[in-house]
Amino acid sequence: MSYLGQQLVNGLTLGGVYALIALGYSLVYGVLQILNFAHGDVYMVGAFLGYFVELALGGPTKSFLPVPLMIFIMFAVSMIGTGLLGIIIERFAYRPLRKSSRIAPLISALGVSILLQNAAQLLFSANIRSYDTSSFIPSTLGFSIGDVTVDSVRLTVLILAFVLMFALSRWVNKTQVGRAMRAIAVDRDAAVMMGIDIDKVIRWTFFVSAALAAAAGVMNGLLLRGVSSGMGFVPGLKGFTAAVIGGIGSIPGAMAGGLLLGVVESLTQGYLSTNFSDFYTFLLLIAVMLLRPNGLFGKKAIVKA
Amino acid sequence: MTEQTTPENLGIGTDEWVAQHEKRLSRRAGLLGIVDFLNQKVSPLVRYLLLAIFAVGFGALVHNLYLLRIAANLAVFLALTLGLNVVMGFAGLLDLGFVAFFGFGAYAYALTSSAQLNQHWPTYLSVPAIVITTAFLGYLVSLPSRRLFGDYLAIVTLFFGQVFIQLIISSDSITFPGHEDSVDITGGSNGIPGLDQFKLFGYTFKTITDYYWLLLVVVALLLVAITRVDRTRVGRAWRTVREDPLASQSMGIKVNNLKMLAFIVGAAIAGLCGTIYAAIQNAVFINGFDMPLLTLIYAAVILGGSGSIPGSILGAFVMSVLPEILRVQNYSEILFLTVLILAVAALSKGWKRFGFNASLVILLGLLVKVISSALSLATTPTSTWAVGPVSKALKYWLLMPANRILWGNIAFVLLIALIANYSIAKERVKFYLLPLIAFIAIFVWEVRLVIEPNTTRQLIIGMMLVVLMIVRPQGFLGKTRVEVL
Structure with a gap:
């Protein structure tokens, strides 16, 4: 029982990270109907930014700030910086292609992905860095229910992921930009006729999408996984899968898909085999696509030629 | 900037001007215009003949093993590009698991022709069997996304590629139920060395020169086949599906079947390339079938112009010669x-x-x-x-x-x-x-x-893809598509 509980906690933490990445895919897809292949690499940039902020604040052990404040600054700087990068990518790689065929932005995104990955390799070298979280957040901190322990890093990540998701749904539902974003997702032409500044909304969408990816990247670093230029590919793929499983374009779908994927991955790793975890996730994707082609939360797509 | 050409300063009537409108739109200025002109003057048959003479001459005159190896790799790459051109160029499907089929062919050949599983199938049996199996695998992969759009196919195939790599790496210690010891199937990240050579019609392929000639035949057959298919009902239907699925559906074209057919043909070609590649390398390693190769093939198809066969040839030449040049600092x-x-x-x-x-x-x-x-x-x-x-x-x-x-x-x-x-x-x-x-x-x-030549090469490819999509999305030899908005 305790083993299952522990796997569930781990799965939810991982799922929170996946959900944040999936949200980025879904937001962009909702507005532009393009799959942002470069999203995984944006996540990588976010993780690197967090790492460099940590170094700038004195490194893992010698920081002059209290730990919560340091973590807050890491998240804030990384999210804002990466968000700006998202805006820049949209401006130069996607905006010129807004009126072209469907496949052109996909290829362009593939190009941006290769560019980001190799630029990171050039600038930061191929070494794998580590946030070294355990030296400033002792792993003994945390609480346990029965035999299940939730250490403080996992707790931080879980709480932050849910706070960010909550903030996002408030933003989408309550603000002017969020409303405009939903309007564009429903009918772009009508939205433009209603006087919505489409460029501004798309800028915001890319900013938020990239910022969420950056948060996921910093969380990944805090969870003591290595930071390197090639780290974005697999989480990007998983986030993408989570978005498809939940129903691409749907925000609650992306959250649910991410959490589900995290739990499934953690359980299969715990009970079946660590080596073949991607294979089981792939089976889940196939099953969802066969049984519910539009995802768990997706609406039936109406194709306009 | 030259002076704007208008009906007035050309001194012709407006009707003539209107009549030439289409032609003028398709004409390009400067160097590209000259290339276009030559392109139109030389008939395709002559062009392919020149290419064939060059290829045969190369094989007959060059005895430098390094150059021959590059040429053989180029031929494999060209065949792969032609295969992807069917999937992506003709049918417009974004197949991001294409190299996994290539890898599958290579590993299947390695398993049936090495000491790894102690299987030594004759070539005339193993290669057709592998090609058919790869095609069937392609069919299976295309099943879940058959009703869906390019985006879904992209994610399924991308994930398939990832799973393929994980399966190969992890299949070096598999325990079957009822057995104590774990079995090493794929050699994991160590790969499988020491493969059998091709043996066809009583002739054993020993040197790289042998394989060069074999590849020349394969590529030539492939070129002829693809060119012919492009002109058949199926080829026309593929293009229609690519341009407008809805319209082609209402014309009675079975859109899903055609998409799957293209996908399967692509997988089969990739599988065939895999077997030859494995035999040339005399070993298989999993890191040869990863994202870098995929991006290289995509870059080749897109650079040349997706859907264009001469474009694929050009793209394959550029994308396989470029890395070789970048490897040497002077060049x-x-x-x-x-x-x-x-x-x-x-x-x-x-x-x-x-x-x-x-x-x-x-x-x-x-x-x-x-x-x-x-x-x-x-x-x-x-x-x-x-x-x-x-x-x-x-x-x-x-x-x-x-x-x-x-x-x-x-x-x-x-x-x-x-x-x-x-x-x-x-x-x-x-x-x-x-x-x-x-x-x-x-x-x-x-x-x-x-x-840092490797990173540089990747940076150039990435930059090229973005710039090309913005400046000339149809590639160098591709045709401008009419987009219905």
Whole structure:
């Protein structure tokens, strides 16, 4: 029982990270109907930014700030910086292609992905860095229910992921930009006729999408996984899968898909085999696509030629 | 800028002007126009004949094993590009698991023709069996996304590629129920060495030359087959499906079946390439079937023009010769400078301005050199970096800082920022930006990129894909598509 509980906690933490990445895919897809292949690499940039902020604040052990404040600054700087990068990518790689065929932005995104990955390799070298979280957040901190322990890093990540998701749904539902974003997702032409500044909304969408990816990247670093230029590919793929499983374009779908994927991955790793975890996730994707082609939360797509 | 051509200054009637409208739209200016002209003058048959003569001549005259190996790899790559061109170019499907089928073919050949499982199937049995199995695998992969759009196919195939790699890596210690010991099937990340050679019609393929001739035949057959298919009902239907699925559905075309057919044909070609590639390498390793190869094949198809067979040939040539050139510093420097000068010349729009820009670049370099020596900045001694003819020529002009990595990185970021800025700048600003960008590009290349050829190659491919999509999405030899909005 305790083993299952522990796997569930781990799965939810991982799922929170996946959900944040999936949200980025879904937001962009909702507005532009393009799959942002470069999203995984944006996540990588976010993780690197967090790492460099940590170094700038004195490194893992010698920081002059209290730990919560340091973590807050890491998240804030990384999210804002990466968000700006998202805006820049949209401006130069996607905006010129807004009126072209469907496949052109996909290829362009593939190009941006290769560019980001190799630029990171050039600038930061191929070494794998580590946030070294355990030296400033002792792993003994945390609480346990029965035999299940939730250490403080996992707790931080879980709480932050849910706070960010909550903030996002408030933003989408309550603000002017969020409303405009939903309007564009429903009918772009009508939205433009209603006087919505489409460029501004798309800028915001890319900013938020990239910022969420950056948060996921910093969380990944805090969870003591290595930071390197090639780290974005697999989480990007998983986030993408989570978005498809939940129903691409749907925000609650992306959250649910991410959490589900995290739990499934953690359980299969715990009970079946660590080596073949991607294979089981792939089976889940196939099953969802066969049984519910539009995802768990997706609406039936109406194709306009 | 030349004077705007209007009906008035051409001195022809408006009707004639209207009549020529289509033709004028398709005509391109400058060098590309000349290429177009030649392209139209020489008939396809003559072009392929010239290519064949060249290929046969190469095989007959060249005995340099290194060159032959490059040529054989090029032929495999060309076959792969043609296969992807069917999937992506003809049918418009974004198949991101294409290299997994290639890898599947290679591993299947390795398992049926090596000591790994102690299987030594005859070639005439194993290769057709593998091609059929790969095609069937393609069918299975295309099943879940059969009703869906390109995006879903993209994610399923991308994930399939990832799963394939994980399965191969992890299948080196599998425990079957009822057995104690774990079995090593794929050799994990160590790969499978020591494969059998091809043996066809009583002839054993021993040297790379043998395989070169085999590949020549395979590529020729493939070319003929694909060209023929392109003109059949199926080929036309593929194009229709690509352009407008809804319209073709209402014309009675079975859209899903055709998409799956294209996908399966692509998988089969990739599987065939895999078997030959494995036999040439005499071993299989999983890292040969990963993202870098996929992006390279995609770059080849897109660069040449997706949907165009001559385009695929051109793209495959460029994308497989380019990495070989970039590997050698002397060649890569010459290539880089040539491309840079051509680019500056094209963007300068006129020889006078080109001269002005060139002299500005030279002045900039001298200025930086003088300032740096006035500040007595530490530099790398010229003897250690000026090795090739280009860098030797540059050594009196270019500043080579002692900390190459730091300054190179700073300049690299600056270069990216300036190029991005250039794409949206006003004409007047562009005028001043161009020489600055050219100078920093030379600096970054010599200081930083020259020492990291692999990363440089990938950066170039990435940059090329983005720029190409913006400037010329149909590729060099592709046709402009009419988009229905």
